[in-house]
Amino acid sequence: MTESRTTLYIVYTALGILLFITLFPIALMVLNSVKPSTQIVENPLAWPEVFRWDNFTRAWDDARFGRTLWNSVVLTTLTIVLVCTTGSLSAYVLARRKIKTWKVVTFYLLATTTAPIQLFLFPLYFGFARLGLINNPLAVACIYTAVYSPFAIMLLRTYFLAVPKELEEAALVDGATHWQVFRRVFLPIVSPGILTVALIIGLYSWNEFLVATTFLQGRDRLTAVVSFFQLSGQYTSDWGEIMAAALIIVLPVVVLFVALQRRFIEGMAGGSVKG
Template structure:
């Protein structure tokens, strides 16, 4: 009797779990499905009924969106800016996290407070001073300068996450490498980095997503038509009095697609990296 009750309870729990996951899946995929559906409609049909199946498939929405948003230029700008930011953040954050994890820092509480403060502080607090300072230095419309701003914003999060990976590595590995004659740089590059590579990949994916979608700093510091990013050119597609929603939906799908494909290809490593970063230090 007890066995039957436990079996019924386990089945109920399983059904509730799958039901909750199914609802979460529908809520997550519904906006994407709606985006794909409306990207192939004429604007008038979207306004009449955004949930209806397309009466005619407007594939030219994608070609017009690509040309009008100048994606051949702006997406390349976004890719260069995102790649530069990822390289800067991963290189500086991994070095900083290694030192904080392997050296006793007397002012660790102050460092933690600083990292948390810079992570949670809104960028609007620093936007005007940064703009005037960069304007004085002639760094407006300079993608590398914007990458430096992104690095300063995203590095605290990356440092705190990567520090947990380094703390999880046994010190015996480091001591064994020292006995073999390796210096600190060789230990870091040949022993530590290969072990924490899932964490670095996780940081790269998160920072890349933030950099690709960032709008406020990009539209403030990259004002030239040849320097703007894809998200800014997408914003400019919307007119003041009228908008071609079919073209806008197609442009949104073009911007989202590279990120979705990249995440699908690397999702297993990303999940492993997030699970490894949950270790408390």
């Protein structure tokens, strides 16, 4: 009994430390978002002497968040739709059909998952420039899809493998086509996995900087993360405004994750099934 209680205390202590490490930067960002820049430089941990709520209005106007947040929403939505569509179809085939070259496919998916995007950045840019696809959100969404799809396929495959074969066989016996089996039988069952993939890919796309700043150069095409980066001056920076802008960018993601956290955790647990 004593050993069990000691173990419980150790677990709770470790979780408390991890929680503090996770929440401390967010709390510091919230605290500094309403402080003057001079006070942040003097002591970022101090309580605000004067609450500067205008940091948020200046950040919204200077970063043009009314436009750039919409650009990020469009780009993230396109990426989620493309990744979930292509990933679920590919995962279904790889899970329910006998693939003789499955080891080769696995190696390819793992290799493309670990390969850095910097290796392909210059060839992609020159190719897209020749095709006139610079400043095209759909083209950037296609790049994201190519980068994130291997992860989505590997994760979704485990969900399709967990579906009993009897369901598929019964549907085929009843005269359903493979497309109908996929759409009406499998998709409702693996929907938690698709939601998990959508949340993860959405977070990656929302925060992505390198590809967005390379291929979306027009002022009206900038994403929120790129416009946030431009708030920092070469010699001086208004840290209160920067913290307020960071909070504006982070807040939608936090709200969405909190609202869907139960489904996300269920989806991650379901994806732990081994194929």
